[in-house]
Amino acid sequence: MSIESEIRSRLTAEFQPVKLEVVNDSAKHAGHSGDDGTGESHFAVLIRAEALAGLSRVARHRAVHKALGDLTTRVHAMAIDAG
Structure with a gap:
Protein backbone atom coordinates (compact mmCIF):
# COMPACT_ATOMS: atom_id res chain seq x y z
CA MET A 1 0.00 0.00 0.00
CA SER A 2 1.34 3.44 -0.86
CA ILE A 3 1.99 5.97 1.87
CA GLU A 4 -0.69 8.20 0.36
CA SER A 5 -3.22 5.36 0.67
CA GLU A 6 -2.12 4.65 4.23
CA ILE A 7 -2.58 8.32 5.16
CA ARG A 8 -6.11 8.29 3.72
CA SER A 9 -6.98 5.01 5.40
CA ARG A 10 -5.72 5.96 8.86
CA LEU A 11 -7.30 9.41 8.86
CA THR A 12 -10.62 8.09 7.59
CA ALA A 13 -10.68 5.34 10.21
CA GLU A 14 -9.82 7.73 13.04
CA PHE A 15 -11.89 10.80 12.15
CA GLN A 16 -14.55 9.91 9.54
CA PRO A 17 -13.82 13.26 7.88
CA VAL A 18 -16.38 15.23 5.92
CA LYS A 19 -13.49 16.40 3.72
CA LEU A 20 -10.11 14.80 3.19
CA GLU A 21 -7.52 15.70 0.58
CA VAL A 22 -4.11 14.06 0.48
CA VAL A 23 -1.72 15.46 -2.09
CA ASN A 24 1.61 13.85 -2.89
CA ASP A 25 3.92 16.83 -3.47
CA SER A 26 7.07 14.72 -3.78
CA ALA A 27 7.64 15.50 -7.46
CA LYS A 28 8.02 19.19 -6.57
CA HIS A 29 10.92 18.27 -4.30
CA ALA A 30 12.79 15.79 -6.50
CA GLY A 31 16.52 16.14 -5.97
CA HIS A 32 16.10 18.34 -2.91
CA SER A 33 16.91 17.53 0.68
CA GLY A 34 14.62 14.84 2.01
CA ASP A 35 13.89 13.31 -1.39
CA ASP A 36 14.60 9.62 -0.87
CA GLY A 37 13.82 8.66 -4.46
CA THR A 38 10.61 6.78 -3.58
CA GLY A 39 8.30 9.50 -4.84
CA GLU A 40 6.62 9.46 -1.43
CA SER A 41 8.54 11.96 0.67
CA HIS A 42 6.39 15.12 0.76
CA PHE A 43 2.63 15.36 1.37
CA ALA A 44 -0.06 17.94 2.02
CA VAL A 45 -3.15 16.95 3.99
CA LEU A 46 -6.37 18.89 4.32
CA ILE A 47 -8.87 17.40 6.76
CA ARG A 48 -12.20 18.56 8.12
CA ALA A 49 -13.88 16.38 10.72
CA MET A 78 3.84 16.78 5.71
CA ALA A 79 1.84 20.00 5.62
CA ILE A 80 -1.37 19.65 7.63
CA ASP A 81 -4.41 21.88 7.33
CA ALA A 82 -6.82 20.62 9.97
CA GLY A 83 -8.77 23.87 10.34
Whole structure:
Protein backbone atom coordinates (compact mmCIF):
# COMPACT_ATOMS: atom_id res chain seq x y z
CA MET A 1 0.00 0.00 0.00
CA SER A 2 1.34 3.44 -0.86
CA ILE A 3 1.99 5.97 1.87
CA GLU A 4 -0.69 8.20 0.36
CA SER A 5 -3.22 5.36 0.67
CA GLU A 6 -2.12 4.65 4.23
CA ILE A 7 -2.58 8.32 5.16
CA ARG A 8 -6.11 8.29 3.72
CA SER A 9 -6.98 5.01 5.40
CA ARG A 10 -5.72 5.96 8.86
CA LEU A 11 -7.30 9.41 8.86
CA THR A 12 -10.62 8.09 7.59
CA ALA A 13 -10.68 5.34 10.21
CA GLU A 14 -9.82 7.73 13.04
CA PHE A 15 -11.89 10.80 12.15
CA GLN A 16 -14.55 9.91 9.54
CA PRO A 17 -13.82 13.26 7.88
CA VAL A 18 -16.38 15.23 5.92
CA LYS A 19 -13.49 16.40 3.72
CA LEU A 20 -10.11 14.80 3.19
CA GLU A 21 -7.52 15.70 0.58
CA VAL A 22 -4.11 14.06 0.48
CA VAL A 23 -1.72 15.46 -2.09
CA ASN A 24 1.61 13.85 -2.89
CA ASP A 25 3.92 16.83 -3.47
CA SER A 26 7.07 14.72 -3.78
CA ALA A 27 7.64 15.50 -7.46
CA LYS A 28 8.02 19.19 -6.57
CA HIS A 29 10.92 18.27 -4.30
CA ALA A 30 12.79 15.79 -6.50
CA GLY A 31 16.52 16.14 -5.97
CA HIS A 32 16.10 18.34 -2.91
CA SER A 33 16.91 17.53 0.68
CA GLY A 34 14.62 14.84 2.01
CA ASP A 35 13.89 13.31 -1.39
CA ASP A 36 14.60 9.62 -0.87
CA GLY A 37 13.82 8.66 -4.46
CA THR A 38 10.61 6.78 -3.58
CA GLY A 39 8.30 9.50 -4.84
CA GLU A 40 6.62 9.46 -1.43
CA SER A 41 8.54 11.96 0.67
CA HIS A 42 6.39 15.12 0.76
CA PHE A 43 2.63 15.36 1.37
CA ALA A 44 -0.06 17.94 2.02
CA VAL A 45 -3.15 16.95 3.99
CA LEU A 46 -6.37 18.89 4.32
CA ILE A 47 -8.87 17.40 6.76
CA ARG A 48 -12.20 18.56 8.12
CA ALA A 49 -13.88 16.38 10.72
CA GLU A 50 -16.35 16.82 13.55
CA ALA A 51 -13.91 15.04 15.88
CA LEU A 52 -11.42 17.90 15.37
CA ALA A 53 -13.94 20.72 15.78
CA GLY A 54 -13.42 22.84 18.85
CA LEU A 55 -9.81 21.78 19.33
CA SER A 56 -6.97 24.28 19.19
CA ARG A 57 -4.76 24.23 16.12
CA VAL A 58 -2.01 22.51 18.09
CA ALA A 59 -4.42 19.89 19.44
CA ARG A 60 -5.76 19.19 15.93
CA HIS A 61 -2.23 18.68 14.60
CA ARG A 62 -1.35 16.42 17.52
CA ALA A 63 -4.48 14.34 16.90
CA VAL A 64 -3.61 13.96 13.21
CA HIS A 65 -0.02 13.00 14.03
CA LYS A 66 -1.23 10.45 16.58
CA ALA A 67 -3.63 8.91 14.05
CA LEU A 68 -0.85 8.67 11.45
CA GLY A 69 1.56 7.03 13.89
CA ASP A 70 4.76 5.84 12.25
CA LEU A 71 3.85 7.39 8.90
CA THR A 72 5.04 10.76 10.18
CA THR A 73 8.55 9.34 10.52
CA ARG A 74 8.46 7.66 7.11
CA VAL A 75 8.05 10.91 5.16
CA HIS A 76 10.29 13.95 5.04
CA ALA A 77 7.58 16.61 5.16
CA MET A 78 3.84 16.78 5.71
CA ALA A 79 1.84 20.00 5.62
CA ILE A 80 -1.37 19.65 7.63
CA ASP A 81 -4.41 21.88 7.33
CA ALA A 82 -6.82 20.62 9.97
CA GLY A 83 -8.77 23.87 10.34
